[in-house]
Amino acid sequence: MAAYDVVIVGGGPGGLNAALYLGRGRKKVLLCDAGTPRNAAAEHMHGFGSRDGIPPPEFRRISREQLKAYPNVEVRDTRVGSVEKHEGGFRVALGDGTSVEARRLLLAMGVVDVMMDIPGYKELWGPSIFQCPYCHGWEVQDQPFAMLAKNPQYLDGAPIIQNWSKDLIVFTHGAFEVPPEQRERLQALGIPLEERKLRALHGRDGRLAEVELEDGTRIARSVMFSAPPQKQHELVTRLGLELDDLGYVKVGPTGETSVPGVVAVGDMTTPMQAAIAAASAGTIAAAMMNHALILEDADRRYTQVTGKPAPSRQKAH
Numbered sequence: 001m002a003a004y005d006v007v008i009v010g011g012g013p014g015g016l017n018a019a020l021y022l023g024r025g026r027k028k029v030l031l032c033d034a035g036t037p038r039n040a041a042a043e044h045m046h047g048f049g050s051r052d053g054i055p056p057p058e059f060r061r062i063s064r065e066q067l068k069a070y071p072n073v074e075v076r077d078t079r080v081g082s083v084e085k086h087e088g089g090f091r092v093a094l095g096d097g098t099s100v101e102a103r104r105l106l107l108a109m110g111v112v113d114v115m116m117d118i119p120g121y122k123e124l125w126g127p128s129i130f131q132c133p134y135c136h137g138w139e140v141q142d143q144p145f146a147m148l149a150k151n152p153q154y155l156d157g158a159p160i161i162q163n164w165s166k167d168l169i170v171f172t173h174g175a176f177e178v179p180p181e182q183r184e185r186l187q188a189l190g191i192p193l194e195e196r197k198l199r200a201l202h203g204r205d206g207r208l209a210e211v212e213l214e215d216g217t218r219i220a221r222s223v224m225f226s227a228p229p230q231k232q233h234e235l236v237t238r239l240g241l242e243l244d245d246l247g248y249v250k251v252g253p254t255g256e257t258s259v260p261g262v263v264a265v266g267d268m269t270t271p272m273q274a275a276i277a278a279a280s281a282g283t284i285a286a287a288m289m290n291h292a293l294i295l296e297d298a299d300r301r302y303t304q305v306t307g308k309p310a311p312s313r314q315k316a317h
């Protein structure tokens with residue numbers, strides 16, 4: 001018998017809410033967190049009803065505090081290193097050298113944002129460089145904005161970013177040829193286009209102050225919107241989970257992955273990334289996982305009592 005019903009990998013909003021639901025569902029749960037949340041560089045988290053503007057560490061602290069009401073939920077600050085199939089469930093190797101067994105795995109590992117190779121970018125990611133205008137646009141509205149476009153499709157987002165500041169310059173960093181119709185649209189909307197390569201981003205008091213171009217020209221900007229490439233954590237590859245065309249873990253409506261018994265939620269499954277969306281996905285996946293475990297136990301009891309295999313029912317993960 002596995003020591004845990006479920007091991008949750010990841011203690012961001014997705015994993016924490018899954019732990020809450022599975023805890024309330026009376027399952028024995030181990031949540032492991034490596035402590036590298038995506039929003040580590042963000043000063044505040046916005047757009048999460050009842051928690052708008054909360055510092056992300058405080059959000060996680062409150063969630064963990066509330067989990068203490070459920071003695072069947074254990075939280076460990078450790079990285080899950082590897083997972084192997086074991087007796088109908090999984091053996092999970094932890095960063096402290098120990099391993100545990102579980103009937104199911106719920107992954108809420110987030111993704112890794114790959115910092116652009118522009119001096120100053122990494123340092124300003126979080127305080128001045130943002131991915132999502134809903135998360136951080138309100139606080140910086142009407143300031144001098146830069147938008148770093150990584151491909152022609154990204155240029156379609158310029159009018160959306162302009163919603164938060166009319167003072168917007170789009171930078172392509174010389175990464176692609178701007179299609180004529182895009183050029184015309186930006187011009188018509190009064191959005192200047194800068195196609196030279198960026199040499200560096202300069203900050204003042206920890207905030208973006210200037211964008212320096214390859215020829216040394218400096219342009220005053222205090223905010224940048226940019227979506228750097230994202231990659232999956234290593235464990236996703238090790239588990240052999242199928243990915244979609246954009247590189248996110250392919251999941252069904254309640255988080256089921258291509259590997260039976262493994263469910264994934266949150267940022268690792270979608271480019272539509274928000275804390276409350278991850279929490280919501282964690283909630284649904286946890287409830288469905290709990291149902292599946294309860295029914296699995298009921299089937300086992302049925303067989304013990306009747307000596308017959310349990311009648312089939314609709315498949316659950």
Ligand SMILES: Cc1cc2nc3c(=O)[nH]c(=O)nc-3n(C[C@H](O)[C@H](O)[C@H](O)COP(=O)(O)OP(=O)(O)OC[C@H]3O[C@@H](n4cnc5c(N)ncnc54)[C@H](O)[C@@H]3O)c2cc1C
Nearest residue numbers: 010012014034035036038039046080110135266267274275
């Ligand atoms: C700079 C920035 C600012 C943002 N601001 C906002 C905002 O204001 N509002 C908003 O709604 N969203 C915001 N987001 C997006 C938001 O942070 C994510 O949508 C949300 O955190 C996703 O939750 P998650 O649970 O999927 O993953 P995460 O919160 O990233 O948590 C994943 C956790 O899994 C852990 N993990 C990974 N691999 C392992 C492993 N092998 N073993 C153990 N643990 C592991 C990581 O260490 C991490 O703690 C922001 C994102 C960024 C980058």
